[in-house]
Amino acid sequence: MLIGVNYHYIRPWYDEPYPGIHGITPEVFEHQLKLLGRVGHFVGAAEIGEALAGVRPLPDRAFVVTLDDGLREQYEHAWPILRRLGVPAIFFVNTAAIAERRVLGVHKIHLVRAWQPPEKLLERLGQSGRSGNGGQMGALSDVSLIESIRRRAAAHYNYDDPETACLKYLLNFVLEPAVRDRLITECFEEMNPGAESEISQRLYMSGEELRILSDMGCLGSHGDDHLPLGLLTPVEVQREIERSVERIEAWTGRRPEALSYPYGSAEACAPPVSGIATDLGIRFAFTVERAGNPDLRAPLHLARCDCNDLPGGKAACWEADRLFEEIPRREWYLDEHVA
Numbered sequence: 001m002l003i004g005v006n007y008h009y010i011r012p013w014y015d016e017p018y019p020g021i022h023g024i025t026p027e028v029f030e031h032q033l034k035l036l037g038r039v040g041h042f043v044g045a046a047e048i049g050e051a052l053a054g055v056r057p058l059p060d061r062a063f064v065v066t067l068d069d070g071l072r073e074q075y076e077h078a079w080p081i082l083r084r085l086g087v088p089a090i091f092f093v094n095t096a097a098i099a100e101r102r103v104l105g106v107h108k109i110h111l112v113r114a115w116q117p118p119e120k121l122l123e124r125l126g127q128s129g130r131s132g133n134g135g136q137m138g139a140l141s142d143v144s145l146i147e148s149i150r151r152r153a154a155a156h157y158n159y160d161d162p163e164t165a166c167l168k169y170l171l172n173f174v175l176e177p178a179v180r181d182r183l184i185t186e187c188f189e190e191m192n193p194g195a196e197s198e199i200s201q202r203l204y205m206s207g208e209e210l211r212i213l214s215d216m217g218c219l220g221s222h223g224d225d226h227l228p229l230g231l232l233t234p235v236e237v238q239r240e241i242e243r244s245v246e247r248i249e250a251w252t253g254r255r256p257e258a259l260s261y262p263y264g265s266a267e268a269c270a271p272p273v274s275g276i277a278t279d280l281g282i283r284f285a286f287t288v289e290r291a292g293n294p295d296l297r298a299p300l301h302l303a304r305c306d307c308n309d310l311p312g313g314k315a316a317c318w319e320a321d322r323l324f325e326e327i328p329r330r331e332w333y334l335d336e337h338v339a
């Protein structure tokens with residue numbers, strides 16, 4: 001059984017006024033690694049690659065540590081801990097942010113939400129709908145649609161209050177990317193006039209840091225621009241993955257073989273995404289299905305848990321001693337549309 005553990009923000013302080021940036025501290029990270037290390041063995045991309053190639057199987061109780069989004073704080077705060085404990089990991093990075101010194105839409109949303117109350121943003125989305133600016137939001141006067149969005153939002157963002165979950169779901173899954181990006185970019189620019197490039201360089205890893213991670217076999221792709229691939233056209237999916245792996249190869253001399261689907265939900269990795277990824281040289285990929293992987297069949301749909309769901313996390317679903325027995329087995333890859 002292979003259990004993926006996924007991390008995003010890892011920083012010593014979370015002192016923004018509103019709940020936009022969720023993560024853990026380096027102390028919690030280290031504590032969780034030590035706790036998991038008592039019940040299983042950590043493996044990295046190399047071991048997974050060898051297991052897929054039939055060279056040697058994974059340990060019976062294996063963990064793979066993954067860190068999404070290419071955030072510099074992961075290099076500064078998580079990488080030294082991983083090195084000290086001898087724990088392998090895979091850092092999944094978005095290349096457009098680094099190549100173009102942009103702040104990705106997903107992180108603009110986090111930053112805007114961290115500095116503005118959620119009611120204010122929801123209100124702004126509503127105003128935009130009424131003014132016909134992105135008429136999609138006009139449909140949100142339909143009560144059954146709102147209820148359906150709230151239900152899906154609560155299931156996907158189970159750690160957030162209902163208002164925040166609804167806002168995040170609308171922004172990430174309901175609004176057309178162009179409409180969402182325009183709204184968020186306006187808010188971000190109002191808050192940080194002319195500062196995007198500087199914020200980007202503080203937020204994301206540098207080319208040199210990527211080279212170091214790549215040399216250690218610890219780098220994977222999280223797409224170019226952090227878009228929900230399953231909602232794009234095949235041509236756009238191809239461009240997103242291809243640009244990402246080619247940029248990583250140009251910077252580091254190595255083509256990544258591992259992918260983490262941006263957002264990772266079932267709809268974000270729906271067909272034909274995995275087939276396109278395979279054609280571009282990706283050998284295995286992670287979703288965010290909250291489950292374990294009893295085997296490596298369908299390696300383009302490996303399940304992975306948020307760190308908070310696992311022992312040592314703030315909403316642990318299972319005890320460490322019973323984790324490998326009790327964690328559900330992944331099922332998304334059985335879906336006839338996915339397999």
Ligand SMILES: [Zn+2]
Nearest residue numbers: 068069262263
């Ligand atoms: Zn991500």
